[in-house]
Amino acid sequence: MTLDQPAQKQDTVSALEAFADTIVPGEKRNPDDRAVAGAASGPGAVAAGAILLLQNPATGLTESLDEFVRALNAHARAHAAEHGISLDPxxxxxxxxxxxxxxxxxxxxxxPGHPERDLWVSLALFSNMAFDTGAHLHTAEAMAAGHPGLAAMGFAAPDPDGLWRFPDFSYGRPLARLHPDTAPSGSLA
Incomplete structure (x- = not known):
């Protein structure tokens, strides 16, 4: 049976969502959600934009996502056969x-040792990146939108002008003296 193009696209997206949700689980988006398993409360990688990040050409993976999903589904079929699991077609x-x-x-x-490990680790890393950093978004925009990963980590909001300034030193002391030509903005004058 040949699937039409939009159905193939949706199958690719749902498989990638299921993979990302396995890496950083979250709650279901609705009761009929199959891709997000609902294994954790709160938003996970999918809600944080993992698919948007994976579809960003800057990842270098975009052109191969369909092939990755074909391989992932082949592994899933083999896993199901090995464990006597009946899959919903x-x-x-x-x-x-x-x-x-x-x-x-x-x-x-x-x-370690799996011949395709590098591929799957890269997909896992991008799923984590979407949650941990919102890498597909400008940080100020992600914060303004309430990005779930940045919020969960307690990432500090920028100052009202959109810039981040940290009056307290993370090490409890300055690591170096300010250059004498440093302007109040933090830039060299």
């Missing part, structure tokens, strides 16, 4: 796996 194979089985499979794919 209405969703991509990786999405059809339970959260526990997704986690088990990703653990195998990212383990």
């Amino acid at each position: 209405q969703v991509p194979p990786f999405v059809a796996l339970s959260f526990t089985d997704r986690t088990s499979l990703v653990t195998v794919l990212t383990a």
Whole structure:
């Protein structure tokens, strides 16, 4: 059976969402959500924009996402066959796996010595980056929008002018003296 192009695109997105949700789990977006397993309360990688980051050409992965999903689904089918799991044919194979089985499979794919480890680790890193840094967004915009990862980490909001200034030194003391030509803005005059 050949899927139409929009269905193939949605299958790719839902499989990537399921992968990202396995890396940084979050709560379901709605009761019918299959890609996000709902294994954790609060927002996870998907809510933080993992798909937007993966689809950004700057990642260097964009052109290969369909192939990655084909490989991920092939691994999911093999995992299901090995463990006697019946997969729902209405969703991509990786999405059809339970959260526990997704986690088990990703653990195998990212383990040292797995021949495809670098690929799966890179996808996992981008899923983390979306949550931890909002790498696909300007930080000030991410903060203004209430980015879930930055909020969860307690990332400090910028000053009213949109710049970050830290009056307290993270090490409890200045690491160096200010240059004598430093302007009040922090730039060299």
